[in-house]
Amino acid sequence: MEFDIANFNDALGKNCVIILACKCSIHYSGRAESFLSDGDRLIIIKSDKTLLVHQHVGSNPINYMKEGTGFSLVLEDGRLVLHCRNIPVKEYMDIIISKVHSFQQLQMEDSEKIRLVGSERDMSDMIYRQPELIEPGFRPLSREEHTKYGFIDVFGYDKRNNLVIVECKRYSADFKAVEQLQRYMTKIKQLKGVDNVRGIVAAPEISANALQMLKDFGLEYRSISPPKFLERFNRDQKKLGEY
Amino acid sequence: MEFDIANFNDALGKNCVIILACKCSIHYSGRAESFLSDGDRLIIIKSDKTLLVHQHVGSNPINYMKEGTGFSLVLEDGRLVLHCRNIPVKEYMDIIISKVHSFQQLQMEDSEKIRLVGSERDMSDMIYRQPELIEPGFRPLSREEHTKYGFIDVFGYDKRNNLVIVECKRYSADFKAVEQLQRYMTKIKQLKGVDNVRGIVAAPEISANALQMLKDFGLEYRSISPPKFLERFNRDQKKLGEY
């Protein structure tokens, strides 16, 4: 493999993405400390100076450095070493490279942002627009608001003018979701000086423990799923070309 | 760029890592749904059939598929499409490739596992071995044990034979840590039928809100940091960092 240190450091100075496949060992020190012995890894340095080290399996990088890291590849005591320093966050990494398998630098043009559907935010939007999903006569006042009462998903009144707090979960609600709702309940009762406040967990399902805790606290549960606008995709993959 | 569909699908059948730099748009549907318009991306398919899609910035993949995904690259209506299907978890992705920048397949040998120091587990070990970090006369009985009382970091008796529950946090303790400890307290008092139980949060720091809640609950705080065995590494970096 033709590989030149000056060439690599030159690439670091450019606004490109570097892909280095190599055999290496790694030492990291920062928020914690880690050691990884010699093995083949994929090293990616992005244009924002994020570093990722990937093994041949697993979805998470085995080591990484955050955006804005400084890099320098040097020959040290006859060994190729990639020094990685992020001074502001006090994170340090040394990658000792014993063999370079391949080296690549890429210019990547991409200004697109992802659009995601089916988040908890989408769920609270849906409930806000279709209050009857909670119950007839529910009148939502606000959604996803950072009030002094806390970060409440949907907040409103029922037909008897009781305050209603709705906590949404896009997955199965667990006891932490119930605790979270209970915390809002306590807070808002104190701050508003009222007692007629109802709390509702809205989620596609709820665990047995969470349901028990919910009942103990006198709270309620509604089975509601996050919106999916394109169920069609799952049913008929062939129609994908329509986008 | 010389690029052959059969060659790519052949690589998929082998136990290697595939790196594809290309311009593409992406549609994902599974736990949620996402759309990403055309742009240059780095696509990695690992030997365990994990897929990662990276943009030129950011530490997280913009899209991904989990281990065990099935892949198939086909020419569809004159367009190159990478179909990704993970039937067991009901996740689907289509990557429409408008230009291939580079394609690489790598054999990677790596059986090493990372050793990490400074975790919460290390903290509880340290306290177990040096109980005086909590207070004189503290006698720990167990650490990190899944008892019927719950998952308690350190569990023991103080010099007056009160039960003591210690909850460790490697970072600043927040009110959720206090809630967690309070939950264990309630549980253990119920199950043991005793009332003389003390709860201690051990963390390098604690937020103002958490400290208030802690006091309200009658719990205690000890400022303890997770162990770092190689502070020397940080000191030695100074001379290396001079470049």
Added chain:
DNA sequence: GGGGAGAGATGCCGC
């Protein structure tokens, strides 16, 4: 497989 909890969590938004 579900539940519970940690993670070098990350990322977002608001104050």
Added chain:
DNA sequence: GCGGCATTTCTCCCC
């Protein structure tokens, strides 16, 4: 910067 919270969280361990 910190705080509070969601995440296609992921990962591990135990039941």
